[in-house]
Amino acid sequence: MPREQGRKVVASNRRARHDYTIEDTIEAGLVLTGTEVKSLRQGRASLIDGYAYIDGGEAYLDAVHIPEYNQGTWTNHPPRRTRKLLLHKQQILKLGSRVKEGGYTLVPLSLYFSDGKAKVELALAKGKREYDKRQALRERQDRREAERAMSTRRNLGE
Numbered sequence: 810m811p812r813e814q815g816r817k818v819v820a821s822n823r824r825a826r827h828d829y830t831i832e833d834t835i836e837a838g839l840v841l842t843g844t845e846v847k848s849l850r851q852g853r854a855s856l857i858d859g860y861a862y863i864d865g866g867e868a869y870l871d872a873v874h875i876p877e878y879n880q881g882t883w884t885n886h887p888p889r890r891t892r893k894l895l896l897h898k899q900q901i902l903k904l905g906s907r908v909k910e911g912g913y914t915l916v917p918l919s920l921y922f923s924d925g926k927a928k929v930e931l932a933l934a935k936g937k938r939e940y941d942k943r944q945a946l947r948e949r950q951d952r953r954e955a956e957r958a959m960s961t962r963r964n965l966g967e
Contacts, residue, residue, distance in 0.1 A: 813925035819849050821919040822856040827942060829916055829934035835904070837868065838895030839927045842886045844878035849927060851878075854920050861894060861915035861931055863905040868894035870917060870929060894929070907933055 825831075841849070848854070859873035870892045877885045896904075907913050918930045937945075 813922060816921055816923050818919055818921040819852055820854040820856050822859065822917055824857065825916045825918055825932065825934065827945075828937060829914070829932070830937055830941075831918075831932045831934050832913070833933040834918065835896070835900060835931050835933070836923075837900075837929050837931055839870065839929055840893040840895065841927055842884075844881040844884060844886050845875050846927060847881070848875050848878045849920070849922070856917045856920060859917045861917065863901060863908065863915075866898070866901060868896050868901050868904070868915075870894055873917060873920070894931075904931075904933060912936075 853876050855874040857874070859870065861868060861870050863869075872889060873892065874888050875886070876888050904915060908915060912935050913933055914936070916932050916934045918932050920927070920929050922928070
């Protein structure tokens with residue numbers, strides 16, 4: 810059987826980009842059980858309430874929902890368990906110092922398979938205030954309207 814190639818996205822956290830200002834992103838591996846991997850391969854996961862934290866020199870991913878595998882028996886996993894992240898020691902120290910610094914949090918942006926291995930894209934993020942969210946939404950709408958006006962103008966010129 811040929812090995813998987815490329816990147817297959819299982820779940821993405823679109824709300825994170827709305828609620829947080831993304832400072833830096835990092836890719837991390839996940840320690841999973843067999844039924845979790847099978848459930849992910851079916852494309853079932855939710856990153857909505859997920860977050861990562863560093864404890865005792867190790868990184869963990871918490872509150873990510875991976876539903877139980879349908880054909881699993883007594884070997885099934887709990888859907889919202891804490892999962893260990895696979896990162897280099899220097900990456901953990903760097904992220905830990907930035908989080909302790911204050912105002913920063915680790916948020917999962919996407920969960921995917923990269924060449925057959927489960928990975929999570931973590932973001933070092935700072936929470937947005939309500940007025941920042943409204944301003945970003947207004948800017949996006951203005952940019953869309955300007956592009957729409959430019960495209961209609963181009964079409965009339967042809």
